[in-house]
Amino acid sequence: MAQNQEATVVFGVVNETSETESRVALTPDIVTRLKRSAVSCIIESGAGIAAEYTDEDYEKAGAKVADRATVLAEADALGFVDRPSAEIVASLKPGQWVIGMLGSFTDADYITALEQAGLVGIGIEKLPRKLSSAQSMDEMTSQNSVMGYKAAIAAADAYGSFLPMMTTAAGTIRPAKALVLGAGIAGLQAIGTLRRLGAVVTAYDVRPASQGEVESLGAKFLDLGLDFSKGQGEGGYARALTAEEQAQQQAAVDEKAAGFDIIITTAKVPGRKPPVLLTAAGVNGLHRGAVVVDCAASELGGNVEGSAVGEQVTEGGVKLIGAPYLASGVATTASNLLSRNVADILVHFIRDGKLSQDLSEELDNALVVAGRAEAPAEKTE
Template identity: 50%
Template sequence: MGIITVGAVRERAPGERRVALVPEAVTRLRQAGIDVLVEAGAGAGAWFADADYAAAGAAVVTAEELYERADAVLCVGLPDAETSVALRSGQALIGLLAPLGHPDRVDEWAERGITAVSLDLLPRTLSRAQSMDALTSQASVAGYKAVLVAADSYDRFLPMLTTAAGTSKPAAVLVLGAGVAGLQAIATARRLGAVVSAYDVRPASRGEVESLGARFLDLSAVTSGAGTGGYARELTEQEQRAQQEALDAHIARSDIVITTAQVPGRKPPLLVTAQALERMGPGSVVVDMAASDLGGNVELSKPDKTAVLYSGVTVIGAGNLPSAMATAASTAYARNIGALLTHLVRDGALVIDPDDEIQAGVVVTHGGEIVNQALAAVLVGSDGTLEGVS
């Protein structure tokens, strides 16, 4: 029986502090008969030292040695083009590769004979895939952090407080999107004592919202936006206008608004317009978790930027919140990637089985071909509006 070698690389994207493996995960992989390499300094952004990896049984190596020796290269986000050149034919690349937004890279992987495995394509409806669901684990971290970011910029208390100096009313928090990120944001805001409302186009999300003690907004002008697989469908232009008009009034009355809507590989839906921002009160805070180079849920948000607009509304573009909690996010992600590896590895080798439901979802390219049957259809048109991938 052979022994497969995997290697966790250092993330090179600006501002990215996460790492694909943490020392705890190295120990488990070694126990499963998998050799582990870690690029020197890979865990520094998440406060994991090279010595911690070595103590767990990993070999700490240079990037060049890692690419030379590893059968599978593990990453968090899509490696840049320069880094990807180091990949060789027959090698596997495993991470959140976002193939929906990078079809040119998919073609490149196929042409170069690279086996690309993308966790963001995991079939989330399969119960046996839950331990591998990196989108869920990272969205949960992001939803929690979004509330803390908002609270830090909000110049008042979130809970109702009664002191000798008087009573402060609780903050009114509105969460748009009730998927994993939205539900975690709701729960966190409630723990901090805020009065929370939430909206999602999927009627089925009402029960989840209310179970957390939040009020579910009824927008009578908007019909059901339920789609397939637990996602929301994309609303028509007329439905989007009706939704926006109904939402604007609720946004204006909110002290904090957190938006979570993302659509894989496509521009996020606009939920908070400039007109809505202008109607908000001084000191209000808006956190756009979908802010990216493609746009965001908030009309004037910019990725990784904070701006104070109009009469004092703070707009925060927070598209990569898991990186802001790199230790927790990396620990969760490493467990996801470890679970996937133990599913893929058989008798010391990476075994690609197109008939396996999980692999049919996550394996993008293999053997010089694009093998993901659903990828082309999703690239042409994905469903999802008010929740998308989070």
């Protein structure tokens, strides 16, 4: 970032804390970093408390702490953990920028609403992950890494025995056998954490390149006897399987799953319905006390047939945890990473001291999902 300059862009963040959300889109250290790029910050009072950041922390870093109405009125751009609600969108002025996971893949009506409000929408879900200049902006990578770690911790907490092998005077306890389905960012972090906790870990992913990554962490790669050699999709994600391939995969996973104590599923397709990796038959084949953590559970479905957000116990005694909010459970670290992602996106669009979308780069064209207006007009007293 550049040296300290007089601030000309105001970046705002509101309090998004809820029963399922403890993260904040701005941390005090990022306030300090943004000063060097001519950005001043304004944050709603109490926004960082759930992530262990007080209003005093932000004020010491140089941010202005205010009520929500003031934040929305004064900010040129606003950053979100999720996306602005309809109420917030209605409160914003034409020309203001909103940065967040805006759901542009699946919610065209929402993007249209941003357009009609005259707002500039920056959809982080559209980030070209393979673009080197975008690595520090990649919210999915940072938050999925936290999610994978927390998924392993949640599984260990729910499992009724030790994860590592343990020899005691009363006998030897065998190590837990864990299966991770989906070896992307979240899956690899889950593998590493489970291994550190002492479990015997096996993993599977349709992408051919994932086998080496899994084995490099000391886990076994699950051989389903299937060849999805073109499993790598665009942008670093796994491609969607055909209906026939998915049926073959489900049947093979169901058969293999019965030998595991813990199963963690992490296969998300951004903005779309996640693939079902473990069917109801597979869940029913697990032993009593087995734990399944479905990180992809949402209103669109999950990787596990029958999973829903929250915890449930099947008639067969299997603990099924639908957990899309795991990153929020590590709010301090997750907020540190997320705020860096959002800030770097903001700074990318600051040119000559102002917000600008000349759309001269591949990254610009990908991220701008609503609005083609230039920055808000300079404020007048």
